[in-house]
Amino acid sequence: MHRRGRVTSIISVQGLSKTYAGGFQALKTVDLEIRKGEIFALLGPNGAGKTTLISIICGIVNPSTGSVTADGHDILKDYRAARQAIGLVPQELSTDAFETVWATVRFSRGLFGKPPNPAYLEKVLRDLSLWDKKDEKIMALSGGMKRRVMIAKALSHEPRILFLDEPTAGVDVELRRDMWEMVRALRESGVTIILTTHYIEEAEEMADRIGVIRKGEIILVEDKDVLMRKLGKKQLTLTLQTPLTAIPTDLADAPLELSADGRTLTYTFDAQAEETGIAALLRRLSAAGVDFTDLNTSESSLEEIFVSLVSERA
Template sequence: MASVISISGLTKTYAGGFQALKGVDLDIRRGEIFALLGPNGAGKTTLISIVCGIVTASSGTVTADGHDVVRDYRAARTRIGLVPQELTTDAFESVWATVSFSRGLFGKPRDDAFLEKLLRDLSLWDKRKSRIMELSGGMKRRVMIAKALSHEPEILFLDEPTAGVDVELRRDMWNLVLGLRDRGVTIILTTHYIEEAEEMADRVGVISKGELIVVEEKSELMKKLGRKELTLNLAEPLAALPPELGEWALTLGADGNELHYEFDANAERTGVPSLLRRMSDLGIGFKDLHTKQSSLEDIFVGLVRQKKDAA
């Protein structure tokens, strides 16, 4: 699939010597939802700010839909919508005036029907005449999203878009995002709600201390790095683990009634059946079993911890 954003050798060093980005290379595919995950201070917002032309890179290149974000800034920026973390709106303007003005900034012709649909999709239509300063925090967040979408961008950045917002807005926004993706809009999001990335994203990138440590299809990442845990409720308690089961690195519950087996998801087909056969050969029965698979959050935490340990 063609790349809509290409990032090559991107670095950023702030005054004082802090290196926020260290040689980042990344291609984002047209029409995908890409989740960029990382702890606070990892470089997520710096990366987004450089692509959007807010921050100047120390070195490296970025193109958006084939346009260099420095040499051809206007064309590149026209294709990008940004919903930043901070609520930066024109407090004394009405919702309608703010969103209309934002559309005009990008040279788009007036289209009241489009803006009405956008405000209705974000449950803002009834507030269109209200001044921004009169709105709740959640409504202000909706206005930020409407501003970012007002000029019909092909690429949408969402930087922690649901931080501190209500459940209703979160649901409305993700429904809108899925609709945009269906229309071919590329969406790049950062979020602390990793379950959102797990549910929404096509691919996941993890950044730590300014370096991309993994970029992978979400399903493949969970397949490669996910762990599973099998719990067997035994028919009869065991006083100790039989040595014949030693190759599976099992743990026995405190009361002897449960066996726990943690394994790589890739080993499921070979590890679990052979374990159950060996147990049967030894006359060890079980009443019930269940498995638990690691979530994207578990994988993320593990990757960041590995990066810290290696530093």
């Protein structure tokens, strides 16, 4: 697990809202602190405001109200310094199709006023398995390779904050795994990473903290492990030695469910509940004359927690 010392915010969002022409309110009074050196996953359905929030922090869209600082710089009053601290990998593949990989990455670095550093750019391209493609035109690359070029461009000026907006949408499993490894390595080097994703297993695998946004409002921000413990459910499934026609009356008060064929009993309990609850249940089953041949446990995935959170507030 990534260790954090004193918690400091590298991005601070306060009272942020955005209303577009025509009256559509994309964001409603968002307050959010992103910790330095963390991987923060922002989850939400389509149209929830994820991309609008990222676009405002990155200086692409102006807010209606509120303030944002990035690496200590106000995004409006000190736009240049704030933007220089940020790398953005957008959802859309917008690259200079007729340029070579090397030329476009070198140009991106120059846009931020950074002096040439071929050794650094070579490392970025090697880390993204792009070095052997450096002299190829971007138009000749596959979709997955173009996605890697977008990341290389975002990293070209050595940002301290990296936004990944749906980074693995439409890419193959191998590239997704490569990108997860790269993100972890960047985090270890001190870069703060904020990602939005439709792939909830990506957040479950990668994130230190998770924020859930719905209809322009942040409805929850929590450490991933705490979230899983707080909102997750565990299930104990018992395969019975002899099928039952009904749950014994002595166990009617327990949260048990009998399968249609009477061969399995399922006990559902809070993930944060004491495991001793299982021991007590097994003793009660034995006293009631219920014998079992096998047992296994499972727990809620982050996807199940996310769906329940969004539907509860619907």
